[in-house]
Amino acid sequence: xxxVDEFRDADAARALAARIAARCEPGRRYKFxxxxxxxxxxxxxxxxxxxxxxxxxLVHGPGCPVCVIPMGRVDDAVxxxxxxxxxxxxxGDMMRVPGGAATFLDAKAQGxxxxxxxxxxxxxxIARENPDRRVVFMxxxxxxxxxxxxxxxxxxxxxxxxxxxxxxxxxxxxxAVKAILDSPDLRLDGFIGPGHVSTxxxxxxxxxxxxxxxxxxxxxGFEPLDILHAVDLLLGQLAEGRGEVxxxxxxxxxxxxxxxxxxxxxxxMRVRPHFEWRGLGFISHSALEMAEEYAAFDAERxxxxxxxxxxxxxxxxxxxxxxxxxxxxxxxxxxTACTPETPIGTCMVSSEGACAAYYNFGRFSRExxxxxxxx
Amino acid sequence: xxxxxxxxxxxxxxxxxxxxxxxxRITLAHGSGGKxxxxxxxxxxxxxxxxxxxxxxxxxxxxxxxxxxxxFTTDAFVVSPLFFPGxxxxxxxxxxxVNDLAVCGARPLYLSAGFILEEGFPVGDLRRIVxxxxxxxxxxxxxxxxxxxxxVQRGKADGCYITTAGVGxxxxxxxxxxxxxxxxxxxxxxxxxxxxxxxxxxxxxxxxIEADTVSDTAPLNGLVAELLDALPTQVRxxxxxxxxxxxxxxxxxxxxxxxxxVMDEESVPVQPAVTGMCELLGIDPLYVACEGRLVAVVDGDxxxxxxxxxxxxxxxxxxxxxxxxxxxxxxxVLLRTAFGGTRIVDLLVGDPLPRIC
Amino acid sequence: xxxxxxxxxxxxxEEHTDLAMVDVSGVRRRINMGLLAxxxxxxxxxxxxxxxxxxxxxxxxEAKAVMDMLHGLGQAYTDEIDALKESDIS
Numbered sequence: 001x002x003x004v005d006e007f008r009d010a011d012a013a014r015a016l017a018a019r020i021a022a023r024c025e026p027g028r029r030y031k032f033x034x035x036x037x038x039x040x041x042x043x044x045x046x047x048x049x050x051x052x053x054x055x056x057x058l059v060h061g062p063g064c065p066v067c068v069i070p071m072g073r074v075d076d077a078v079x080x081x082x083x084x085x086x087x088x089x090x091x092g093d094m095m096r097v098p099g100g101a102a103t104f105l106d107a108k109a110q111g112x113x114x115x116x117x118x119x120x121x122x123x124x125x126i127a128r129e130n131p132d133r134r135v136v137f138m139x140x141x142x143x144x145x146x147x148x149x150x151x152x153x154x155x156x157x158x159x160x161x162x163x164x165x166x167x168x169x170x171x172x173x174x175x176a177v178k179a180i181l182d183s184p185d186l187r188l189d190g191f192i193g194p195g196h197v198s199t200x201x202x203x204x205x206x207x208x209x210x211x212x213x214x215x216x217x218x219x220x221g222f223e224p225l226d227i228l229h230a231v232d233l234l235l236g237q238l239a240e241g242r243g244e245v246x247x248x249x250x251x252x253x254x255x256x257x258x259x260x261x262x263x264x265x266x267x268x269m270r271v272r273p274h275f276e277w278r279g280l281g282f283i284s285h286s287a288l289e290m291a292e293e294y295a296a297f298d299a300e301r302x303x304x305x306x307x308x309x310x311x312x313x314x315x316x317x318x319x320x321x322x323x324x325x326x327x328x329x330x331x332x333x334x335x336t337a338c339t340p341e342t343p344i345g346t347c348m349v350s351s352e353g354a355c356a357a358y359y360n361f362g363r364f365s366r367e368x369x370x371x372x373x374x375x
Numbered sequence: 376x377x378x379x380x381x382x383x384x385x386x387x388x389x390x391x392x393x394x395x396x397x398x399x400r401i402t403l404a405h406g407s408g409g410k411x412x413x414x415x416x417x418x419x420x421x422x423x424x425x426x427x428x429x430x431x432x433x434x435x436x437x438x439x440x441x442x443x444x445x446x447f448t449t450d451a452f453v454v455s456p457l458f459f460p461g462x463x464x465x466x467x468x469x470x471x472x473v474n475d476l477a478v479c480g481a482r483p484l485y486l487s488a489g490f491i492l493e494e495g496f497p498v499g500d501l502r503r504i505v506x507x508x509x510x511x512x513x514x515x516x517x518x519x520x521x522x523x524x525x526x527v528q529r530g531k532a533d534g535c536y537i538t539t540a541g542v543g544x545x546x547x548x549x550x551x552x553x554x555x556x557x558x559x560x561x562x563x564x565x566x567x568x569x570x571x572x573x574x575x576x577x578x579x580x581x582x583x584i585e586a587d588t589v590s591d592t593a594p595l596n597g598l599v600a601e602l603l604d605a606l607p608t609q610v611r612x613x614x615x616x617x618x619x620x621x622x623x624x625x626x627x628x629x630x631x632x633x634x635x636x637v638m639d640e641e642s643v644p645v646q647p648a649v650t651g652m653c654e655l656l657g658i659d660p661l662y663v664a665c666e667g668r669l670v671a672v673v674d675g676d677x678x679x680x681x682x683x684x685x686x687x688x689x690x691x692x693x694x695x696x697x698x699x700x701x702x703x704x705x706x707x708v709l710l711r712t713a714f715g716g717t718r719i720v721d722l723l724v725g726d727p728l729p730r731i732c
Numbered sequence: 733x734x735x736x737x738x739x740x741x742x743x744x745x746e747e748h749t750d751l752a753m754v755d756v757s758g759v760r761r762r763i764n765m766g767l768l769a770x771x772x773x774x775x776x777x778x779x780x781x782x783x784x785x786x787x788x789x790x791x792x793x794e795a796k797a798v799m800d801m802l803h804g805l806g807q808a809y810t811d812e813i814d815a816l817k818e819s820d821i822s
Binding site for chain 1: 383385401402404710719728731732
Binding site: 264 | 734737764797809
């Protein structure tokens, strides 16, 4: 595949790995956070840590939109889905996310009509084809996904489709990064910045990180060479005493982002005063809701929603994992009470959740795996 | 302070604990072939039926009947849509049953067919399905010798379901087994993976995706017979990779044989369109279903020969060595990625779901 | 956080729906191009696809620049390793 295969080249990876190792100052340790769950997935899927020297640790950040959904929101969505005339739609990612009582898969087994879609436009199509049912789209995702939801709502308005609504759970990346930066118990040396969210918001919104926190921030692509390259650039900045926003992913991310996408978000949605993040608690101005003008498409206004609030389970340390304070295996319930089959925390649900990724792909020590896979 | 190693050891202990079904109701994950299915089988079926013939959980049971040995298997088919590029529920049912017998080392002979039909189902469609069953049976050299028909009320089934049973005779002293893989063996797959699953996902039309992918449904008994004729003692394990894909089969082999399996990502054959679909939907082709792909574990010294034999056969033209069997860590499947890294290839909990993140 | 895949535009953008056919390794789907109206897309252009929408137009020159750098690095490294092997006379 073009723009994919060439960024998976093992020869270039070995060369980059050598350069990364050479750039590390003896005795110094480096902790970089990849903000985005997509990067976490790439890191484990391709085994990127095999190329990194001991001195470099990657910390998995909060950028998995499924992992940050609080249990109460899932329960609210299940409540909507159980209305007899409702068809609930969402991405496959949502199906196994635990609420306080049930997952979407459980609710479906108990009779709720819940359908997986590839695109919000597919949810609208279901609404068009089922005029006697109310079709709700459980919208999740960062600014990457919000424009697609917004365009779909605009289309519904244009076509006069009145049985379609959005249960909006879109979240914003900058407040999350800021929460991490302000977290007192965390020491990072730099960030691997989220690539796809930046196609929408551009690179400017990160400039405060360099300015106020003096941290290097490299927006990176999702192929394995992109990630190694980003680590190399981060080490380069540190070696030269710089802390800047750099765009490793310029083939896809324009510095200024996508103007049209930002406009449609602004038209259809507005920033919530505050929103609860799983593990991180309430963060102000950190999520989107439907704008007044589009109230007719707002599931939160249409349905009587219980507004369930469920405290994160005591045993679960998702918050510390999301902030990168704990490695997944350091959580008290990791791998024993909390597994991909019986997830307690959301980090164990999504395949890009830090815990699930570590459990599925990285569970054995690197040395043992390396020894075992030697030809 | 607890170390990473202590935590990981504890996890392995937990993983060996007896399976418990926690859900109060069956979910779709229980039918995926992954961990949820395995738990259901262990905790509900095996628990109730436990006997030495069932316990190994091979694709069929090997029975001693009056001095002769026979393999007995059963299967159920609920594919939707009923007709898809490359086949339909009819030839799928015949090939699936034939393959279960073949990979147990038996020569498939007789099949049964049970039909559960929904009120209102077009007779024309039924004729089409039955005709393709007849053709598939002839191609595989088996006869459908008994059957049953039930009709349920409209809405109680999805058009047509088929259940089968199959009997085959074992004519060799040594038969392949899921628990016979040994360190040093090679792992071979008979062709590109994931084509059936991809074809079905596309044929459902829900994803709005178009591609020229056709199901790989095919009988494997001819291929298996040639392989066992040539390498009667060197073939350790045979499985057909169905739901859950090649990754699931290899996990079963690793667990049953107490070995590790190491796959080499670069050598796993995958058609570009299957790759494209998997990239688009964020799923891993290693877990996508096949219906005519043999996974063979063969003595490492005879692996090239086994591949040559497979390639000489129409359904094995794309055969390739995709990995090898090791000692440590037992029960685990590892992957050397094309990028040069390594990772674990675990059983999935449920079906591979399309993801956006 | 967001799965995005490069695809090639293989048809024209329909005026009313903003949809256009995109090819990902032989797999085709109609994708909404509305967010890239500023880019004046034409068949043969590559875009990043996410949940049925094209989010950005892929720059071939930017891709090439990074690739040339990385592969140059890879080549230099391989040459060095080869040289090392040749110089090993033990």
